[in-house]
Amino acid sequence: MRRPPIHGLLAEFDDVNDLVRAVRTARAAGFRRLDAYTPFPVEELSHAMGVRPSRLPLLVLLGGVGGGLAGYLLQWWTAVVAYPINVGGRPLHSWPAFVVPTFETTVLGAAIAAVLGMLALNGLPMPYHPVFNVPRFALSSRDRFFLCIEATDPLFDREGTRRFLERLVPRHVSEVEH
């Protein structure tokens, strides 16, 4: 589809409640391509925006299982197959001893999956993003709350949407360049 002239419209609010209210209204009005920015996590917003629960836990599970298997197989292969050695009369396949490193590799795999997964799903790193073009957006990491309706939204209309946002009595509405 044709690339819209701007990224979207950004409304700034003083209070988290106003933002929640705004998001609800926007969703009610049928807007779908919108995003809200807050200085701290706000559960209600996720609900309000109808964010689907993340697939992260699955990734973490896979990471853990992978790490664990790799760890145990490494130990079994080196001790039993690669170079079997009689160590203090213990059996070659000393599984009780192998449990410990296996646990550690499991945790390691899971943790790495969690962090990388989170970044990947969030599309980070992304040092450049259009919303940063709005100077006041800097306050989103302090005490202001922003709602951005993106131009790609089917209902988006540069003038109409601005008026719609004005009605939510924001402190300020600004256009977001690409």
Next chain:
Amino acid sequence: MTSAAAPIDLTALRARLAGRGGRALWRSLDELAESPAFLELLHEELPQHAAALARSVDRRQFLKLMAASLGLAGLAACARPPEDKIVPYVKQPEELVLGEPLFYATAVPLGGFAVGVLAESHEGRPTKLEGNPTHPASLGAIDPPTQATLLGLYDPERSQTITSAGKIQTWSGFLAAVRAALDAQRPRGGAGLHVLTETVTSPTLHAQLRALLAEFPQATWHQWEPAGRDAARAGALRAFGAPVETRYDLARADVVLALDADLFATGPSRLRYAREIAGRRRPGPGMSRLYAVESMPTTTGAVADHRLALAAADVEGFTRTVAAELGLAVAAAPAVAVAPHHAWVRALVDDLRAHRGACAVVPGEHQPPAVHALAHAINDALGNGGRTVIHTDAVEAAPTDQAASLRALVAAMRAGAVEVLLILGGNPVYAAPADLDFAGALGKVALRVHLSLHQDETSELCHWHLNAAHVLEAWSDARAHDGTVTILQPLIAPLYGGRSAHEVLAALTGPERPGHDVVREHWQGVHSGGGDFEAFWRRALNDGVVPDTALAPRTVALRPGWDVPTPAAPAAGLELVFRPDPYLIDGRFANNGWLQELPRPITKLTWDNAALLAPATAERLGVANGDVVEVAVGGRSAHAPVWVVPGHALDSVTVHLGYGRRRGGALATGVGFDAYALRTADAPSIARGAALRPTGRRHAFACTQDHQSMEGRALVRAATLAEWRAHPDFAHAFEETPPRDRTLYPPHAYEGYAWGMAIDLGACIGCNACALACQAENNVAVVGKEEVARGHEMHWLRVDRYFAGDLDAPAILHQPVPCMQCENAPCEVVCPVNATNHDGEGLNVMVYNRCVGTRYCSNNCPYKVRRFNFYLYSDWTTETLKMARNPDVTVRSRGVMEKCTYCVQRINRARIHAEEAGRRIADGELVTACQQACPTEAIVFGDVNDPTSRVARLKADPRNYALLGELNTRPRTTYLAAVRNPNPALAAEQRS
């Protein structure tokens, strides 16, 4: 075993040594190396450096050739292959198999008396001395000082040149000077010529000296040995009117009484006695009984069934009492400390009576002549002569009262009657009795010549010092305790061109002759009796004994008036007892790191001597371990640190000779205190009226065993003969080793060989021969006093010593502890890099090049037998010390754990030979170094899978038990509990 061939072509070898000197040292400076002119110059101007070159070369020659273990273990693993050279022979001696050691039979004389040895030689480097089974004084065993003679050969501080007034001189210069002096003597029959030697048993040397005296009829020959046998000689003279030699057949003695006699550590037959006694210590009907009366606890007292601590000076009184009880007419015993021990004496006497003709009373060498005479009388009265007590003609070539001989020399010197003095060996300036002031008198001699291995106290005061050839570098001969002669053959050309007494004497009186010719010609003369001399000579060299040279037993008769009591000395104050150090002897081995660091049998001290006294005495004097006291006797005094020895006689102080050297090497000097400073000619071993005065200063000892008690743990297990009869399995009353099937793990099967070891605690005398053999075999490093004190000593095999029972009369128990080679080794499980693990034959192997040094294995070893290279302990720079190493064992580098591996290098050699021949290793074919050295055959090693092997049979003995077996470590090394044979009549004395 022994190579039938003559030693490798020494002259050729010499040539190689001297020849390619330059290349080795100056490899970095090629232009120097290439110029032969430089070398010539070097040899003329700086003979000692030339020697140094030779030294480095022949190490290069052999070690490089063999690629012996010199690299930094571990580093090479990840490094590029090192640049290495191969230096083959030009003409290879045909008996030499590269990588295979050759063994040559020779002997090491100590105090004149020889112990036969087999010298192991790797491509021309002697690397180890082992006992010669065919030699009567060795029987295959060897004691620490004899073994350590090897290290003496490579001592980098050996004198390397002839010097005069501190300047390096040439041999020809020496000959010119001394020959001139001798010519001046000739017209006067050599009235001003005196020769001082140590005890001489060498037939060749004796012949040479006789020749010298024939040429100079007025000349005098003095013999003197600091730790000599004057008393025994004098005792024999009193008893029999002749200086007969007395030896004992303890294998036939049911009852033995040792009168302050350290049977196993001193005297020419020490190894033989140990073997004979041990042979009668195996539990059973044939078990003998040993009584020991002694002041300082010795290895003899430790194994004795009954030990009585008695001041050395009271032993004569004790002996008199025994003699009187036996009904001999002897001078009344002074009312001495014997009285309280009447029951003991009574029981002893009954026991002796009960075994007439099958008992032996052995006097200590440092006991006064009277005691020796008494002992002779008692043995005579008990009809032991010819049975357990054997008399022969003197073994010494010319038996003399050495104290008198030395006195005469000093008198002559002081009178200015000595113009030329040849000191062939020995170190009288250091060791002569203090009251003689030998050094002072020596100053009056016009020409003083000293032949010795080191630049010592005596060399310092002599005009000429000759660097002697080491016993392993020279031809000679010497007699054993029974007179058997051994031809001493060199293992290597003199490293520093040293000369033997034979060569010096020969050159002084006639044309120069190599020692080989001197000795050989002497024997050619002797042998003239007919037969093929060459065959005789080769056989003698090969066997290490000259056939039919043992002296025949002779009958002797007790001479009237033999009993002359020793004049009663002032009993006030303490008695001071002088003993040769167990390892440094009279100080001749003071620069020997192996011996300095070997823990003394009872005290476990290293690198020190001390004023040894009983706990009660220490308490009375208010002194403790490490207190420095001033020992004063007869107006002389010395400062000595105190060491308290449980079981030492009361009011008696024992000091060991051989320490406090002022000259003669970095290891020798500044270690311990000089006990000779207190020793006078008329009180050579026992001085009365001594006093100890604390100085308030402290001295730090390096003792390898801090804790003396077993803490009630069943470590060393022992029982009396009666108890053993009642419960042959008494050793298992203590612990319960879990049964093999009580485990979660499937067992590891050991097919083929399964190596194991059994150590008989009943036989062990704690002499440390095994520990030193292990050190020599396995390139174990010497670390020095400070490191020992910090718990960094490196001995793979240690002999634990525990005291049990009464502090004043304790039981003394020995326990050799090598690696136990546990089947369930705790050390292996915790090693993160598999540097220690099990091989297919059950060895707990230690892979030095894999070890990263976590020391976890040592922490987890309940026996604490692992040793760690906290620093770079192995000497990687001194060329001669590298020569001394066993090329079959990796030299460990810094940061690496090491331990006993049952001499795995010997196992591999034996296995390879067996497999090449397509057979199994036969039992007894493979022995470990410790087993080989042990005089009492207490250590037995072999294949426990073979039920017929000696070790398997011993492990089947109910006495066999595992140390700390309850830990279920399944040690392959186990112990046979000791069984004592105390006199039932002395139940109170019993120990168990």
Next chain:
Amino acid sequence: MPQIFHRSTNTLSRLSIFGALFALAALLWGIAAVNRSAYMTGQGVARVQPVQFSHKHHAGQLGIDCRYCHTQVETAAYAGIPPTQTCMNCHAQIWADSAFLAPVRASFRTDRSLVWQKVHVLPDYVYFNHGIHVQKGVGCVTCHGRVDRMNQVYRAASLQMEWCLACHRRPERYLRPRERVFDLAWRPRGDQAALGRRLVKAYGVRTRTDCSACHR
């Protein structure tokens, strides 16, 4: 003004993360490769010797048996480098005045050894015994390569532990009949595996991977 970065930084930053991972992997692989390279092992690198002795000529063209010079290889731990005497046995007559042989004659005359460059160097904590390997049917060529084709001898194998282990674990792959040990050109007729298994049984070869087999 919050917009600090240019658009491209998004791509760059993501690339840099993956780049780092790849770089690390490459480094590890590189180290492993270098450790096994001829640079580290000296494999295939000929050393310059004091005498231009050609095994190709002597062993190859003239067909002199290995044991003529390396006399003790069947019994001793060390194959042995021939003493100068051995060279002179022939070269007293043949090429008696060749310039190439001057060092040899000098050595013989002056009784000074020739100093050769060692080619097959093992670390000092490794104990290798030629005798037993020959007895068990390990051919010279198995470790030393076709010496009979080398003018200057070089190391045919890496001599690294994993290389030793390859044979100690699967000897049947490398064994040959004892009488063929010194035959550098020998090839198994038929199946080496079958032959190997037979020889393993016949010579009582055990797969010894115990540390104590080589390290003491």
Next chain:
Amino acid sequence: MTPERRAPAQAPLIGPGHTLGTVTDRIAAVVLTAPTPRAWWVGFAVGFALLLVLLDAVAYLLLRGVGIWGVNIPVGWGFAIINFVWWIGIGHAGTLISAILLLLRQAWRQSINRFAEAMTLFAVACAGLYPVLHLGRPWLAYWLFPYPNTMGLWPNFRSPLIWDVFAVSTYATVSVLFWFVGLIPDLATLRDRSPSRIGRAVYGILAMGWRGSVRHWERYETASLLLAGLATPLVVSVHTVVSLDFAISIVPGWHTTIFPPYFVAGAIYGGFAMVLTLAIPLRRIYGLEDFVTMRHLDYMGRVLLATGLIVAYGYTMEAFVAWYSGSPFEAHMMLDRFGGRYAPLYWSLLLCNVVIPQALWFQRTRASVPALFAIAMSINVGMWLERFIIVVTSLHEDFLPSAWGMYYPTVWDWATFFGTIGLFTTLFLLFIRFLPMISIFEMRTLLPEAEVKEELA
């Protein structure tokens, strides 16, 4: 972060009169604008000096070998392992605060978890040095890792030291990740507030373009929770493995099943003591009493009391089992601690770790900053002594009396120990200078303004 719903029973976790803005400015200022206090410079100078001492000690160690330390046979492990365990233990409090307390929804953790986690990292860094340095051949330490090599050899996975390698390296990695993830939103704050271009660029790169989008927060919260869930068993496993270094062996005094719980409790104990030791001066110097309130200190005092009692139980059990086992070796080990040559250390350990902390029963003590600081210090010392007792007294008199010996630390042992303290101080001071020592965004959630009205919820 989910803030507490219940109105706080006691004093609020954050001083009165604060808004989203003031909280943000106050904490960010420490890093961005406020002048560096003199106390920081003094601390840094001392820390750096000690760090140089460490470098000397290590250089000489590599030159001569571990012989420069007091270790010997029988006491093969000394200060190196003592300090290793001590540091690792300290590290655990950080992870505990950020992970376990997060799972337990303890809102008060939010003002201390950031620097506690930093403490964890630097403590683990210090700890990590020792296992390498104490090797006889440290340059071969990489042999402990399973990597394909030309020797065809692998590590022995039965050895607790290998377990250590896995546990500690995993622990370090996960801690770093956890810590960094927690930092991202605050880095964004610094990015947006930094006065300097470089500041913006550096913080900007590190913030990775965080913009506080609702979707980001959603996944971010999930990730944090999962990491917390992983870090919790991990932290327990790490000190368990450390305790197995001893428990797996057969040395009397080491070979005991109580070690894992006893070590973990000890770690938390020592760790919280160190958190207090750091928090008290910090809140004072940077005037953060509003964020690290008396209530925080009071809570930490209670944790100390609780864990301290567990540790005390551990000591009791050691003694009891030594008697109950009937093993002469165990019995001797215990008697040696009571009356042997190291007894004074054992009794001062009990004084520092058991007797003194009992004062925490009293509200008055927990309300007195100096008292808390003093107790924390005594516990720091006590925990170190505990490790000394465990490592040294167990080894120096074990099975064969003939092999018994003493361990005396050398000047190099002390130099290395204080050296790592220097390393820790240096790193920690650099951290508080360049990163927010308190989690800004989590502090925001504690504010009333951060709460969404009920009717909207």
